Amino acid sequence: SQQGEEDPQALSIQEGENATMNCSYKTSINNLQWYRQNSGRGLVHLILIRSNEREKHSGRLRVTLDTSKKSSSLLITASRAADTASYFCATDVIQGAQKLVFGQGTRLTINP
Amino acid sequence: DTAVSQTPKYLVTQMGNDKSIKCEQNLGHDTMYWYKQDSKKFLKIMFSYNNKELIINETVPNRFSPKSPDKAHLNLHINSLELGDSAVYFCASSRIGQTNTEAFFGQGTRLTVV
Numbered sequence: 001s002q003q004g005e006e007d008p009q010a011l012s013i014q015e016g017e018n019a020t021m022n023c024s025y026k027t028s029i030n031n032l033q034w035y036r037q038n039s040g041r042g043l044v045h046l047i048l049i050r051s052n053e054r055e056k057h058s059g060r061l062r063v064t065l066d067t068s069k070k071s072s073s074l075l076i077t078a079s080r081a082a083d084t085a086s087y088f089c090a091t092d093v094i095q096g097a098q099k100l101v102f103g104q105g106t107r108l109t110i111n112p
Numbered sequence: 113d114t115a116v117s118q119t120p121k122y123l124v125t126q127m128g129n130d131k132s133i134k135c136e137q138n139l140g141h142d143t144m145y146w147y148k149q150d151s152k153k154f155l156k157i158m159f160s161y162n163n164k165e166l167i168i169n170e171t172v173p174n175r176f177s178p179k180s181p182d183k184a185h186l187n188l189h190i191n192s193l194e195l196g197d198s199a200v201y202f203c204a205s206s207r208i209g210q211t212n213t214e215a216f217f218g219q220g221t222r223l224t225v226v
Contacts, residue, residue: 105155
């Protein structure tokens with residue numbers, strides 16, 4: 001079974017609103033990362049949060065991590081049309097080698 | 113300058129054929145990966161090479177054979193292509209020597225087997 005599962009699978013909001021996506025995972029991790037994928041393109045790294053961190057900010061992005069619940073959330077504030085993309089969480093599992101395990105992603109649509 | 117580049121971007125081929133996808137990174141990373149993204153957008157690691165040595169080999173049919181001639185290249189050869197191999201294949205790289213490091217992805221190769 002897959003490690004990361006994003007929720008919701010799809011999210012549609014108005015421009016200017018905040019978007020929140022959640023991710024749950026199953027095993028111990030080194031860190032958790034969020035990536036964005038625009039349609040037909042590769043994945044772009046957004047932010048990384050270490051297993052000993054609880055919250056991290058980068059511009060309009062805010063990530064939280066709750067290792068006791070094995071969950072993370074990504075908040076995008078003041079959304080823009082250009083934020084329309086799929087967002088994936090990836091857990092870097094502790095296995096002696098870096099191995100990113102991805103969920104299925106959340107498809108975010110920002111309506112103008 | 114493209115950090116991780118894959119060729120070709122699109123590949124349409126018939127069942128039973130053998131094909132290769134090439135990947136190169138100019139980031140000086142020591143680890144490279146192949147990921148497969150299926151039609152439901154689920155992204156799964158296939159292989160990982162560190163300094164030309166295979167370190168991760170997921171449950172992938174042995175028709176798939178990665179080859180790493182040097183640290184900057186990781187090619188994927190697929191024999192006897194099947195319809196179920198149709199997917200988008202992504203190459204990625206990272207610096208495994210550092211903990212907590214991000215991966216850089218290529219733009220993907222959309223493989224369609226007909």
